[in-house]
Amino acid sequence: MTTSNPTPSKVVTVMPVGMDPRKLSVFRMAFRMHHSHQHFQLMDEAPGFAPDLAIVDVDSVEGWGAWDSFRERHPQLPALIVTTTPPADAPAAVIRKPVRVETLFPQMRQLLNNERDVTPPVLRPAVKEAMQQAAALAAASERQSAPQPEEDVAVLERPVAPPPAPKPEPVAPRMEAQRQQAQAPVAAPVRVNFERFDPQAGLFGLLVRLYRLRGNAVITLNEEPLLVIQPAQDRALLLQPLTSLQALCELPSSVFGQQPCAEPPAVFDSEVKLQNLVWQIAIWSSKGRLMRGMSTETPLRLRYWPNLTRLPPIPDAIRITAFLTKTPVNLKLITHMLKVPPESLFSFLAAAWGVGILDMPLRSGTLSVISTEPVRPGARPPAAEALPETPKIVAAEPVAAPTPAPSPIAAPASRPQSGLLSRLLKKVIGL
Amino acid sequence: MRAYDNKIIFAGPVGAGKTTAIGAISDIEPVTTDAKASDMTLNRKGHTTVALDYGVLKLDEDTKVHLYGTPGQERFDFMWDILSQGGIGLILLLDNSRPSPVKDLQFFLNAFRDMLKIAPLVIGITKTDIKSSPSIETYAGLLEKFDMRPPIFEIDARSREDVKELVLALLFSIDPGLEG
Numbered sequence: 001m002t003t004s005n006p007t008p009s010k011v012v013t014v015m016p017v018g019m020d021p022r023k024l025s026v027f028r029m030a031f032r033m034h035h036s037h038q039h040f041q042l043m044d045e046a047p048g049f050a051p052d053l054a055i056v057d058v059d060s061v062e063g064w065g066a067w068d069s070f071r072e073r074h075p076q077l078p079a080l081i082v083t084t085t086p087p088a089d090a091p092a093a094v095i096r097k098p099v100r101v102e103t104l105f106p107q108m109r110q111l112l113n114n115e116r117d118v119t120p121p122v123l124r125p126a127v128k129e130a131m132q133q134a135a136a137l138a139a140a141s142e143r144q145s146a147p148q149p150e151e152d153v154a155v156l157e158r159p160v161a162p163p164p165a166p167k168p169e170p171v172a173p174r175m176e177a178q179r180q181q182a183q184a185p186v187a188a189p190v191r192v193n194f195e196r197f198d199p200q201a202g203l204f205g206l207l208v209r210l211y212r213l214r215g216n217a218v219i220t221l222n223e224e225p226l227l228v229i230q231p232a233q234d235r236a237l238l239l240q241p242l243t244s245l246q247a248l249c250e251l252p253s254s255v256f257g258q259q260p261c262a263e264p265p266a267v268f269d270s271e272v273k274l275q276n277l278v279w280q281i282a283i284w285s286s287k288g289r290l291m292r293g294m295s296t297e298t299p300l301r302l303r304y305w306p307n308l309t310r311l312p313p314i315p316d317a318i319r320i321t322a323f324l325t326k327t328p329v330n331l332k333l334i335t336h337m338l339k340v341p342p343e344s345l346f347s348f349l350a351a352a353w354g355v356g357i358l359d360m361p362l363r364s365g366t367l368s369v370i371s372t373e374p375v376r377p378g379a380r381p382p383a384a385e386a387l388p389e390t391p392k393i394v395a396a397e398p399v400a401a402p403t404p405a406p407s408p409i410a411a412p413a414s415r416p417q418s419g420l421l422s423r424l425l426k427k428v429i430g431l
Numbered sequence: 432m433r434a435y436d437n438k439i440i441f442a443g444p445v446g447a448g449k450t451t452a453i454g455a456i457s458d459i460e461p462v463t464t465d466a467k468a469s470d471m472t473l474n475r476k477g478h479t480t481v482a483l484d485y486g487v488l489k490l491d492e493d494t495k496v497h498l499y500g501t502p503g504q505e506r507f508d509f510m511w512d513i514l515s516q517g518g519i520g521l522i523l524l525l526d527n528s529r530p531s532p533v534k535d536l537q538f539f540l541n542a543f544r545d546m547l548k549i550a551p552l553v554i555g556i557t558k559t560d561i562k563s564s565p566s567i568e569t570y571a572g573l574l575e576k577f578d579m580r581p582p583i584f585e586i587d588a589r590s591r592e593d594v595k596e597l598v599l600a601l602l603f604s605i606d607p608g609l610e611g
């Protein structure tokens with residue numbers, strides 16, 4: 001699955017099966033130490049990512065039962081078996097223990113290559129057709145490259161990128177995002193026009209509308225079920241591989257439909273957290289473009305922090321969130337103050353809007369307000385309005401909100417301690 | 432401008448993962464004063480911290496950031512005040528598998544309210560693999576009612592990446608423009 005991160009090449013997500021925490025930690029270590037042009041990540045460290053292959057350990061107490069239940073759930077997923085006693089008739093490629101890093105990664109790579117040669121992903125005709133349609137659309141829009149209509153561009157400052165750094169080692173997406181945070185652009189900003197996209201349209205628009213309605217629903221593509229959403233359980237059941245949805249984000253609204261969901265499907269490709277799906281589809285749909293309907297003057301504010309450790313990564317997301325949770329700010333101010341690439345900011349705004357945590361006033365009916373809660377900087381409810389189930393100790397002395405932290409951005413030089421903080425930042429990013 | 436004592440405080444109830452989280456990022460083998468849990472923790476876990484945990488992030492030869500984990504048991508709460516003075520910020524870990532993590536949240540916000548008047552707060556919810564509710568949205572929605580919007584993430588205290596993210600959120604909460 002790709003994200004807005006410019007990862008050097010496709011990240012391969014590996015699902016561990018039949019491993020206890022101790023075995024898992026050995027694999028985790030191996031994965032962290034492994035560096036190559038292709039990045040591998042363990043699925044438990046990359047929530048929200050669909051697996052590309054599995055490593056199944058059949059030496060646990062479950063024995064071969066681990067393999068059987070894995071195959072039942074994932075009939076198509078390429079897999080490697082690890083065991084001390086390889087049988088002659090193993091149902092998949094086997095690595096004999098002890099597993100050596102030198103053989104593990106080449107084996108996984110080979111498995112993926114074979115898989116690509118022999119079995120193209122099983123996509124149902126409707127999806128295949130739609131993906132071809134998407135490819136055609138993309139090609140057409142490339143050919144056109146007509147000037148954007150006036151309302152589709154926003155004039156904002158873009159920080160000038162620093163001179164190209166030496167090609168970085170492939171790193172985990174989240175680390176990559178952090179690395180980029182560390183390399184803030186230096187030179188003076190220039191004014192650039194930014195493209196827009198319609199957040200109400202296509203798969204993203206429909207998904208967000210249904211997510212807000214909070215009811216179970218089936219999203220269809222050319223009348224065929226594509227995915228099922230269950231907002232109350234924060235769950236989505238995908239009938240197609242997650243990666244195939246990226247191309248579908250290019251398609252017009254007309255090919256998508258919705259149906260009430262009577263019975264959840266018995267067979268599906270994968271289950272993902274609905275919030276993670278909305279976040280990911282936002283990234284794929286926005287492609288670094290700004291939401292149509294959001295003026296550069298609109299004050300924006302995040303209602304609360306998104307669960308960034310578990311959502312698909314967006315570079316600079318922590319920095320952007322820290323800024324947007326403090327006080328309402330408009331785009332002009334954000335791009336001026338935070339020297340982050342506008343593409344990250346726009347993807348982030350689309351994702352935050354998608355999951356319903358972005359507060360912004362209505363503008364000419366183009367974007368609906370997300371939250372009914374007005375933005376109340378500094379406002380605090382009366383002490384009586386305590387949290388539910390308030391224990392006595394709190395009821396007696398209501399929770400004190402911390403005084404608003406220092407102004408969002410102070411010139412680094414003016415803070416006696418900022419030297420310490422920025423050194424700590426560097427240290428932590430490098431951990 | 433407030434002067435920082437170079438320290439970050441990890442707080443939270445018994446078993447929330449404070450010792451583990453400090454160990455995940457510390458440059459030194461964390462110094463802990465864990466003892467076998469006795470009657471007072473009802474044997475929920477084998478070990479508990481009886482005084483405090485200590486870890487270090489070395490910035491250079493002369494500069495260290497100290498990581499302190501407060502003991503989870505309430506009978507050591509006299510230590511919390513001493514520890515929390517002048518810290519860079521508070522990382523509050525809540526164990527989602529405990530009976531009432533929302534009450535734990537209220538309890539600790541109250542216990543550390545003096546520190547929180549001047550220092551930022553970051554919340555890590557652990558053990559969501561064991562129990563997934565309350566969700567992050569539930570906690571965040573409650574805090575929002577009090578106009579508190581601290582970073583709040585699901586974490587596994589055993590994952591360095593997750594613990595790193597908490598510290599980064601703490602730093603950017605102080606200054607989103609901070610550059611490393």
Ligand SMILES: Nc1nc2c(ncn2[C@@H]2O[C@H](COP(=O)(O)OP(=O)(O)OP(=O)(O)O)[C@@H](O)[C@H]2O)c(=O)[nH]1
Pocket residue numbers: 443444445446447448449450451452476478479480481500501502503504557558559560561586587588589
């Ligand atoms: N399953 C699971 N276990 C976790 C998670 N985070 C921490 N643990 C485990 O929880 C146990 C308790 O962690 P500690 O670090 O000792 O907790 P503590 O907060 O220091 O506890 P006290 O010292 O008693 O206050 C350890 O075995 C950790 O490995 C998590 O997210 N999921």
Ligand SMILES: [Mg+2]
Pocket residue numbers: 449450451465479480484500503
């Ligand atoms: Mg401890």
